[in-house]
Amino acid sequence: MNDARRSISISPRGDAFRDECGVAAVFGHPEAAKMVYLALYALQHRGQEAAGIVSVEDEKMRRHAGTGHVAEIFREEALQALGGTHSIGHVRYSTAGESSRDNAQPLVMSHRRGPLAVAHNGNLVNAQEIRRRLERVGSIFRSTSDTEVLLHLVARSRAEGLPEALCEAIREIRGAYSLVICDQRRVIAVRDPHGFRPLSLGRLEQGRPVLASETCAFDLMGARFERDIEPGEVLVIGPDSEESSLFPLPKQQPHPCIFEYVYFSRPDSRVFGRSVGDIRRALGAQLASEHPAEADLVVPVPDSGVAAAIGYARGAGLPFDFGLVRNHYVGRTFIEPSQSIRHFGVKVKLNPVRSLMAGRRVVLVDDSLVRGTTMHKIVTMVKDAGAREVHVRISCPPTVSPCYYGVDTPRSEELIAANATIAEIREYIGADSLGYLSLDGMHRAVGGEIGEFCAACYTGDYPLAPTDFGRDASQDEFGGSGPEDLRQPGGGAMEETSG
Amino acid sequence: MNDARRSISISPRGDAFRDECGVAAVFGHPEAAKMVYLALYALQHRGQEAAGIVSVEDEKMRRHAGTGHVAEIFREEALQALGGTHSIGHVRYSTAGESSRDNAQPLVMSHRRGPLAVAHNGNLVNAQEIRRRLERVGSIFRSTSDTEVLLHLVARSRAEGLPEALCEAIREIRGAYSLVICDQRRVIAVRDPHGFRPLSLGRLEQGRPVLASETCAFDLMGARFERDIEPGEVLVIGPDSEESSLFPLPKQQPHPCIFEYVYFSRPDSRVFGRSVGDIRRALGAQLASEHPAEADLVVPVPDSGVAAAIGYARGAGLPFDFGLVRNHYVGRTFIEPSQSIRHFGVKVKLNPVRSLMAGRRVVLVDDSLVRGTTMHKIVTMVKDAGAREVHVRISCPPTVSPCYYGVDTPRSEELIAANATIAEIREYIGADSLGYLSLDGMHRAVGGEIGEFCAACYTGDYPLAPTDFGRDASQDEFGGSGPEDLRQPGGGAMEETSG
Amino acid sequence: MNDARRSISISPRGDAFRDECGVAAVFGHPEAAKMVYLALYALQHRGQEAAGIVSVEDEKMRRHAGTGHVAEIFREEALQALGGTHSIGHVRYSTAGESSRDNAQPLVMSHRRGPLAVAHNGNLVNAQEIRRRLERVGSIFRSTSDTEVLLHLVARSRAEGLPEALCEAIREIRGAYSLVICDQRRVIAVRDPHGFRPLSLGRLEQGRPVLASETCAFDLMGARFERDIEPGEVLVIGPDSEESSLFPLPKQQPHPCIFEYVYFSRPDSRVFGRSVGDIRRALGAQLASEHPAEADLVVPVPDSGVAAAIGYARGAGLPFDFGLVRNHYVGRTFIEPSQSIRHFGVKVKLNPVRSLMAGRRVVLVDDSLVRGTTMHKIVTMVKDAGAREVHVRISCPPTVSPCYYGVDTPRSEELIAANATIAEIREYIGADSLGYLSLDGMHRAVGGEIGEFCAACYTGDYPLAPTDFGRDASQDEFGGSGPEDLRQPGGGAMEETSG
Amino acid sequence: MNDARRSISISPRGDAFRDECGVAAVFGHPEAAKMVYLALYALQHRGQEAAGIVSVEDEKMRRHAGTGHVAEIFREEALQALGGTHSIGHVRYSTAGESSRDNAQPLVMSHRRGPLAVAHNGNLVNAQEIRRRLERVGSIFRSTSDTEVLLHLVARSRAEGLPEALCEAIREIRGAYSLVICDQRRVIAVRDPHGFRPLSLGRLEQGRPVLASETCAFDLMGARFERDIEPGEVLVIGPDSEESSLFPLPKQQPHPCIFEYVYFSRPDSRVFGRSVGDIRRALGAQLASEHPAEADLVVPVPDSGVAAAIGYARGAGLPFDFGLVRNHYVGRTFIEPSQSIRHFGVKVKLNPVRSLMAGRRVVLVDDSLVRGTTMHKIVTMVKDAGAREVHVRISCPPTVSPCYYGVDTPRSEELIAANATIAEIREYIGADSLGYLSLDGMHRAVGGEIGEFCAACYTGDYPLAPTDFGRDASQDEFGGSGPEDLRQPGGGAMEETSG
Numbered sequence A, B, C, D: 001m002n003d004a005r006r007s008i009s010i011s012p013r014g015d016a017f018r019d020e021c022g023v024a025a026v027f028g029h030p031e032a033a034k035m036v037y038l039a040l041y042a043l044q045h046r047g048q049e050a051a052g053i054v055s056v057e058d059e060k061m062r063r064h065a066g067t068g069h070v071a072e073i074f075r076e077e078a079l080q081a082l083g084g085t086h087s088i089g090h091v092r093y094s095t096a097g098e099s100s101r102d103n104a105q106p107l108v109m110s111h112r113r114g115p116l117a118v119a120h121n122g123n124l125v126n127a128q129e130i131r132r133r134l135e136r137v138g139s140i141f142r143s144t145s146d147t148e149v150l151l152h153l154v155a156r157s158r159a160e161g162l163p164e165a166l167c168e169a170i171r172e173i174r175g176a177y178s179l180v181i182c183d184q185r186r187v188i189a190v191r192d193p194h195g196f197r198p199l200s201l202g203r204l205e206q207g208r209p210v211l212a213s214e215t216c217a218f219d220l221m222g223a224r225f226e227r228d229i230e231p232g233e234v235l236v237i238g239p240d241s242e243e244s245s246l247f248p249l250p251k252q253q254p255h256p257c258i259f260e261y262v263y264f265s266r267p268d269s270r271v272f273g274r275s276v277g278d279i280r281r282a283l284g285a286q287l288a289s290e291h292p293a294e295a296d297l298v299v300p301v302p303d304s305g306v307a308a309a310i311g312y313a314r315g316a317g318l319p320f321d322f323g324l325v326r327n328h329y330v331g332r333t334f335i336e337p338s339q340s341i342r343h344f345g346v347k348v349k350l351n352p353v354r355s356l357m358a359g360r361r362v363v364l365v366d367d368s369l370v371r372g373t374t375m376h377k378i379v380t381m382v383k384d385a386g387a388r389e390v391h392v393r394i395s396c397p398p399t400v401s402p403c404y405y406g407v408d409t410p411r412s413e414e415l416i417a418a419n420a421t422i423a424e425i426r427e428y429i430g431a432d433s434l435g436y437l438s439l440d441g442m443h444r445a446v447g448g449e450i451g452e453f454c455a456a457c458y459t460g461d462y463p464l465a466p467t468d469f470g471r472d473a474s475q476d477e478f479g480g481s482g483p484e485d486l487r488q489p490g491g492g493a494m495e496e497t498s499g
Helices: A031-043 A076-081 A127-136 A148-156 A164-168 A216-219 A257-265 A276-290 A306-316 A373-384 A422-429 A438-445 B032-042 B076-081 B126-137 B146-156 B162-170 B216-221 B261-266 B274-289 B304-314 B373-384 B422-429 B439-445 C032-042 C076-081 C126-135 C146-158 C161-169 C216-221 C261-265 C276-290 C306-316 C371-382 C422-429 C441-447 D032-042 D076-081 D127-136 D144-157 D162-170 D218-223 D259-264 D277-290 D306-316 D344-347 D375-385 D424-430 D439-446
Strands: A007-009 A020-027 A049-055 A059-067 A085-092 A107-113 A114-125 A175-182 A187-191 A200-203 A209-212 A224-228 A234-237 A243-246 A297-300 A324-326 A333-337 A350-352 A360-364 A391-396 A432-434 A493-498 B008-009 B023-029 B050-057 B058-067 B086-092 B106-110 B114-124 B175-182 B186-193 B200-203 B209-212 B224-228 B234-237 B243-246 B299-300 B324-326 B333-335 B350-352 B363-364 B389-394 B433-436 B493-498 C007-009 C021-027 C049-056 C061-065 C086-092 C107-111 C114-124 C177-184 C189-192 C199-201 C209-212 C224-228 C234-238 C243-246 C297-302 C325-327 C332-333 C350-351 C361-364 C389-394 C433-438 C493-498 D008-010 D021-027 D048-057 D060-067 D086-092 D107-111 D113-126 D175-182 D186-191 D200-203 D209-212 D224-228 D232-239 D241-246 D297-300 D324-326 D333-335 D351-352 D361-366 D389-394 D433-436 D493-498
Touching: A020 A031, A020 A114, A020 A175, A020 A187, A020 A216, A031 A049, A031 A076, A031 A085, A031 A209, A031 A216, A031 C332, A049 A114, A059 A076, A059 A114, A059 A200, A085 A175, A107 A148, A114 A148, A114 C297, A127 A148, A127 C199, A148 A164, A148 A175, A164 A187, A164 A234, A187 A209, A200 A216, A209 A216, A209 C076, A209 D021, A216 C350, A224 C189, A257 A276, A276 A306, A276 A391, A276 A438, A297 A306, A306 A360, A324 C350, A333 B175, A333 C032, A350 C216, A360 A373, A373 A391, A373 A422, A422 A432, B023 B032, B023 B114, B023 B175, B023 B186, B023 B216, B023 B243, B032 B050, B032 B076, B032 B086, B032 B209, B032 B216, B032 D333, B050 B114, B058 B114, B086 B175, B106 B146, B114 B146, B126 B146, B146 B162, B162 B186, B162 B234, B186 B209, B200 B216, B216 B304, B216 D344, B216 D351, B261 B274, B274 B304, B274 B389, B274 B439, B299 B304, B304 B363, B350 B373, B350 D218, B363 B373, B373 B389, B373 B422, B373 B439, B373 C146, B373 C276, B422 B433, B439 D209, C021 C032, C021 C114, C021 C189, C021 C216, C032 C049, C032 C076, C032 C086, C032 C209, C032 C216, C049 C114, C061 C076, C061 C114, C076 D324, C086 C114, C086 C177, C107 C146, C114 C146, C126 C146, C146 C161, C146 C177, C161 C189, C161 C234, C189 C209, C209 C216, C261 C276, C276 C306, C276 C389, C276 C441, C297 C306, C306 C361, C350 C371, C361 C371, C371 C389, C371 C422, C371 D162, C422 C433, D021 D032, D021 D113, D021 D175, D021 D218, D032 D048, D032 D076, D032 D086, D032 D209, D032 D218, D048 D113, D060 D076, D060 D113, D086 D175, D107 D144, D113 D144, D127 D144, D144 D162, D162 D175, D162 D186, D162 D232, D200 D218, D209 D218, D224 D424, D277 D389, D277 D439, D297 D306, D306 D361, D344 D351, D344 D375, D351 D375, D375 D424, D424 D433
Parallel strands: A059 B493, A297 A360, A360 A391, A391 A432, A493 B058, B299 B363, B363 B389, B389 B433, C061 D493, C297 C361, C361 C389, C389 C433, C493 D060, D297 D361, D361 D389, D389 D433
Antiparallel strands: A007 A333, A020 A085, A020 A209, A049 A059, A049 A085, A107 A114, A114 A175, A175 A187, A187 A234, A200 A209, A200 A224, A234 A243, A324 A350, B008 B333, B023 B086, B023 B209, B050 B058, B050 B086, B106 B114, B114 B175, B175 B186, B186 B234, B200 B209, B200 B224, B234 B243, B324 B350, C007 C332, C021 C086, C021 C209, C049 C061, C049 C086, C107 C114, C114 C177, C177 C189, C189 C234, C199 C209, C199 C224, C234 C243, C325 C350, D008 D333, D021 D086, D021 D209, D048 D060, D048 D086, D107 D113, D113 D175, D175 D186, D186 D232, D200 D209, D200 D224, D232 D241, D324 D351
């Protein structure tokens, strides 16, 4: 207890949105699990705390999963054991300290059609409701994951085949789901009718199909991007490499998540048909035109603010430079001296370059502002390094509402923009000026109409009512691919660790 | 593959019965999980490859489980995290190399009555049958354990409370089951109507109830033995420390497992109302009267044959000594030189004392003879050490049939006594004479009538027909608290590892 | 062996100079070891494979050392155990797979003046010679480190005190050495008369002295830079916080290593009195004036080429952007699919952004070109991504000679610039043009005269003859803070691993 | 700190003599290191906390060492890496918590004759004195081991070859030393002229020589015992398998350690020409004749008291049985409940069998009594289990003096027999009677004259004056193969841990 005070957790983005999840699948490749491993490696930024791969060899399903980075979890031996020609995988964020094995993805179960594995990016908004209904008729749950609800629905379907059962099941669920699924002979990809989260189809040599949350995974696998899985599509691959698309749900207006552009996806990915890096620079340029600054230098908050800062600098005609140097060797925890050092937590990750900033008027560009505590420390640090003025520019509108579709946002109470005016925020972070990109400007940079994307985190306008949640319920209680600590009807909860 | 040739697995008893399981529970103690840990520690001999503890604190259920010995799995930190005043635990054998997390016991699930945990010693004989039926109506299985079947039956019961649902569920299952179960407010103990496996009730100071497979666990916990859980009894403890016994099934002739006396239980335990050590010495004395030998020395095969050898020596009036010294530092695997050494596998564990045996006529006493390969090596080793004659005596009848009630026996094809005459066995192991205890003599030593115990492994007389199994199906395919690799109706299987 | 083919090592800079070492020390601080830990953390880029800290409490010396990153080696428990008010530390590169514990730094020994610890950045050029001499008079060596030679000289000195003995010892050694040393009551800093490697003095609050290879360590510790340790200076701190400077060697023309500016040091450090980042941008700008390019975009090879690329872009008036995205989650090893993927090794670390580069004429800026193999892959990858032309610019002159003063360079045979003309190199890497900065231009950007720095790697002009080495002997055989596998006079060698 | 209160250390023999060391060597075998591994495995009882192996392949020396049991330290991979045809190894006790790598044996160093490795069983009594002398002339010490002193003497010898230098060196040292040494082409065995500790020569097939502390190692290796290395002998094996014996020291009256028979050696070993098991039974029989008891049962304190108890039972004509059952799964540490349980520490290891002891008069036999605290708990436990009377019998005389020759005994202050009369001890342990074997009776059982063995721990009569130690200095300060924490002349000390 005493000691805990002295060791602080340094998450890759402390005061920030926690990452969500990434999924990948390969069919018909002699080293399927290794290819999925490559994909997860490229998708590591979407979920840095746990990963799992399932592969099928001779109709036998094997899983290897663990906590940590992909490169730590999968060693040669583990990958060799994952034989077979089709495989699916998952990377995820998981609450620190809780390594709930039963929630580890891909989830694996056996039912009358044989073994089945599912990897899920997104979040169902009526999982609790269905779960209560299923429990009333005698279902048991081994995990607290909303994904397990889907497995139950598949198992209870009277349909003969898996694809048909799956179509039945997704008629009952609502929410965000980009899924990759495998059984003994097939791989299936599913994307919800809103298309909240991305999911793309690529081709390896000889036309072997691969699936991944982002196209940067294809680059590492040596695959070619073919197309996005369409909102509402169920793509069945197999048993004999044949592919067929089902659309079991009525067509709807899709609402892909605009935040994938702002923060989540890698700049070298194409997401929802557009280059993420291009959009980020456009966001920065648009920001420069909306909120210019009399300044000498544009400095990004690395690494997330870099592309927008380049766009801003270019738009504003100002020099761009790395006034903050990031330490890339940051580990999971860091031992703090008890004699506290000013802005210690931020210093571990970022160091200001005095020679660049002393005496200068600096524009600091970042992609979002969550609680504001980190930005306060950065602004102070930059001023301590001699900056004459600090102008903070954020490449999206103020974040005011939590996400129910798979992004792990803090509760509204913790979102500074939901509780303070722009002026108050500027005051709090200590900047000389503060500018957020407008909703309109964001859509212009992205190249879409207002309403074309889900932008609920900026507007509170939810395309799909979250029935599981009360007003402003947050992801901390029920979210992502699985809350660790679901309160039971009877008032209880399950938790577990494994040695 | 190549290297594998050179490293051999040294299980504590290689050519032997693999251990079964042990269970324990504590209710109303401020350090419940620590007390269960002590119990598992004392029960380690019943299952040396995996262990788990579940505890309940503030209606929240936590599990910690792992593979290895109890002392390795549960460190201070893990035990501190397992707070609360009631707790259950499990030790088990698990197939080497497969650390199927989903089969780890206690099994935990959530259903409409809240979270529930079960630890199971024994084996159901109609689990497959029920499982197929449940799958047909849409149940999903996360493990291949027969115990999960029980959880489904409890969940599907319309009964309001857990005790009632449990009573309903056990009306459907058949087989061997000594169970400890906990939910948010209760601990429940169940023993099948045949009473195949032991389960005892003890008291800590202030009358706090504890449950354990053997009484040696009470000794370490500082508890006093009160009584055995009766065959067919469902003992409900809680919510408020009240205790009540239910007997939901029609009374039956019990058949406790006689093999618990011969091999499984610790000599310092009382099992089924009798001292195991006393019985083992009586088995040895009876053996001496049935199969005397003209010899100079009685030598046990350590450690399992020690008590019977003492009984034999005393009965025969011969000196007893440790002619075979056991190496207690034997690890999980042992690196074998490629230049093979005579009787290497046995030498790692046992070393003959030449000064004791040279020129002597030796009676070698062991408690069982499974495949005969190990005994062949031991007899040769003892002769190499100079013994003039070697007379092998086994303190039970020939083992001819597999067990379906929770003991992991080899298939009939591998049981030497099912496939060879006594004379052939003697010839094979190279002994000068060989004597097995008679069925009658065994019962006399135990102090019971023939038919009072389950002695099916010696007689083939099964008190309960194993419907899941074909003729002579073995535990390697479906057994213990869970086969790792259950073939699915669809022909598939699940397997998993965790990093 | 077979498997080894499939797992490739991904060092942070594969085809590159391996890092050298970093040292740090603290005196008179209640959490001395924790402050040294912070310093090592900031110096991680100077040696990413091993680290160690020694601290002194109540005249008792303790060491904790290990392989891996600083944050992995030093956990709370280890740091708590390193009590006391003075401490020294070391980060280093070590040959993969060989974790020679006896070479771990700080080296600790005991001699007649008590225990002594030394951390060394640099390389002695006459260590072998002295070692042979010492062995002839009966010295024994526990490691193959050149640093151990220094310890022997100190031990054999007749001088009474440590500072005097140290002064005697350094009269015998030649080479590059920035040392921090501690005994029971003092910390001593030493810099060789050529001043090859940096070493700076800073102050914590209350004037407590700290020492570190680079000033970025002071930033994280919350210390203020005071001055560089002068070439040839022996700074003795203690026993009672008094500080005195000795200059035991005749004054010489210093030759600080110019490569510290080009590659080694962090851009936010001040080294040899100048800002590293400023110099790197100046190198880029100078490069732009010497080797302009008709191009659309300047793209750095991240991370080392970023500052020079910004300078180049600014100098050339061209847009700057991250056309290559770096994956920061790269682990130590990476499992390669056996079905080889084009440019796999580079792809794991870098991914080209097609949308930025397609159809464009790209200037690729990096800080050095060692074997050329990596640059060949990058150029091909950039062309595959659609770049119309690729113009490679290197922010220093061609590297033609190995370093004997502590930088782990490949042998001359492996240095492409030592074996090929510029035209041939351009041809090999597949670039449309190739430009290296001139020696003169490099000095102009650095702001010094030719001859003021050691630039032997570019000129072959060694300020100090390397007597231990034959012509072009390389660091692979005897270098850094210790080769792992020193051939003995008798032809033998020592190697060790630890479990 | 707080938590530490709750986890207790369970050493295999808590209140007991800590084990000493074991050594082994092999020459001319294609799998030399694997054979040494087998030997260490068999010698595990002589040192259970650390082990190391050195092998030589192509004149290159490799070491693998670690803490823990032999089977944990040496995995397939580590053994494969230890190629070559000659090898030496060491097992040792090491102070808990201090894993001083630099003290790990075999010690390896390089000197002018090339690399050299030494494994040492025993303790030098003038190491400190020589060390001080060597430090005065400039030697440095990397460890606190007395063995390093020997290496320095070898290095400083002017003799050309290693055997000659070694002969010179051992002329300077005094104390107990059974050594195995290897350089690039030889294995050398040395036993001090007093022959304190055992060391035997055996032969593998084809006459390949092997060396080990006890003959039980030969049994596992498949080797044949040939002879003991003689006191004062230096046996040189190699370079080309030739063997020659040197006797560089004047012949002396040997004094082999009688305690090897009483406690250390395995009962299946031959030591100093006699069977250890035979002697232990003789000690028990002699004890029965000296201290008979009116009793019903003879019970050993397992495992060390078993052989003597069998001898006692046989001598006294009383039945022998295991009234105390030992738990062999005891791990390194054990988590204690905070609500303390009576005699907890002993209960973890031993459980009394009530059915055997209730109402009986019990003779408890053990091989030694150190502090008496454990025996006090055992006697109380046995009485709690219902024993009517408890008669304690110890199979050696009272232990009154510490050992300076390699056995880790407590200081005199902690030896109960050095501070209390027999009557007081009986009172303290709570026994109804207490009998120690007489000095005379011990020698009779061993079959030797008084004075033939070193029995200093029983008599205080030291064959060799311990100049390094003051009166009653204990092994805690300077002992075994190396104290961890040697106070320096200057008052300091070295300590280290490794991550």
